[in-house]
Amino acid sequence: MNHYEKIEFLLDDLSRRGISKYTIGPPLYRLLWRLGLEIKPPFFAGFWALTIFMDLFFGIFWGALMWLLLWHGQGIPIGAVAAASAIAGLCFGLSMACYYRWRSRKLLLPSWEDYPSRPS
Numbered sequence: 001m002n003h004y005e006k007i008e009f010l011l012d013d014l015s016r017r018g019i020s021k022y023t024i025g026p027p028l029y030r031l032l033w034r035l036g037l038e039i040k041p042p043f044f045a046g047f048w049a050l051t052i053f054m055d056l057f058f059g060i061f062w063g064a065l066m067w068l069l070l071w072h073g074q075g076i077p078i079g080a081v082a083a084a085s086a087i088a089g090l091c092f093g094l095s096m097a098c099y100y101r102w103r104s105r106k107l108l109l110p111s112w113e114d115y116p117s118r119p120s
Contacts, residue, residue: 001116003038009116010041017107028057042100044112051090051097059089 001009007025014024025033025041032039042050063085071081110117 004033006112006115007033007041010043013116014043014107019103040112042096043104043107043109044115045100047097047101050100051093053093054096055089055093057089058092059085062088062092 011021011024015021024043029039029041039045045053063081066084067076067081109115
């Protein structure tokens, strides 16, 4: 089973267990998969890898959006924007990593390499 077949199987498997398809494969992951990157789904990523990945994406996205919509007009210094973005990204990354690792254990998911087999 190749990477993309495993992704499709995962989406079907966890959907049947009542998990939203956007929780299984968030939009950023779906975009990266469509671009041909074979990254592990968040339920199978390591804690720190998931923290850093979510931190970078959310911190940059949220910081840029806040600066464009709000802070730019208020004259907030770019250093403060960067610090706020880093802190917000870290909080988001840690919370997402905690959620996905907790949920992965609760679902008794094996490693990505062993998926779709079940643990014995």
